[in-house]
Amino acid sequence: MWRCTVCQHVDLGETAPAQCPVCDSPQDKFAPYEPPVGGTKTWQNLKAGFIGESQAHERNLAFARKAEEEGLPQIAKLFRAIAAAEGVHAYNHLRHLGLVRDTQENLNAAFERENLAEAKMYPRFIAEANQENAPGVALSFSQARDVEKGHGKLYEKAMQHMLAETETTYYVCQVCGYVSDGLLPDECPVCGARQSAFKSID
């Protein structure tokens, strides 16, 4: 990663870019980027900033769908635009934390996150939801857990086949997030949603 010493833009490439994509400074203005030391206040704040912006992004997208439902397309557009802006902020904070590496390492990080969610986080959340007599929430957590397990497998496959990439289309269930590789299912194997609930990702 490289830092433009003129405008502080952080570039993710292996080598410094020929020209800063933001301020047009030449290559010799770039220096290797060193993220703040883990655990310092600034590091913690970047992390908190990343969490806050990610949540705001998600919340705005939910608000946009609601505005669309209420027949307010202009407000929906505003929510989507600002969601994108919060996404840019989240991206910047994550970059400055030094947490965007090359794709091999990114896939590893993603795989570990899915494992943690599937094996640790959701099982505890499901047990506690049952304990507190919230069966709807427990079901939602358990669908998410099953789906994360599938994601872990997809990442694993991607890591194994990174060099021999094959073309495929992914279909995502908009009810529970189940991802199908190459095949549009008749109904979702996790939540039972109909085929029309799937969205293809190109």
Place this chain on the structure above:
Amino acid sequence: MRKMTEDNLKGAFAGESQAHMRYLVFADKAEEEGRANIARLLRAIAYAEQVHAANHFNALGLLGSTADNLQAAVDGETYEVEEMYPAFNAVAELQQEKGALRSFHFALEAEKIHAGMYQKAKQAVESGNDARLGDVVVCSVCGHTVEGEAPDRCPVCGATKDKFRKF
């Protein structure tokens, strides 16, 4: 809803929101490296995490009418503008972390504009109308948000006009 389940839903919402964002960033990186299929996988899973985040958010009962949602959005921006980013900025200044300062500065400047836009939209909804809004453009470098045409140069980060994304 009881406390432990509510806290868990909040934790799950935070986790899925972060996963969604991280995977989108990872997808950009894979695209840059010329790995189009990996990029597509990352975008597919990012979208799935967005579905989870939205489910948890709904289960928390945080999705109100659009007028309520706009108020919640104004409150969120106000907190970030008046408390969160100024505090983060002060620490980064003290620790001489220039990169972090830049990242916080970009966010703070945009959030100020967002709060105003939400406020205006809320007034329209409360008088029974949709907002009157032209194109909204967002700078992909710093998140600066403008109603109307993209400027030649972003006034916050200096990025050129082609860096703006239209909504």
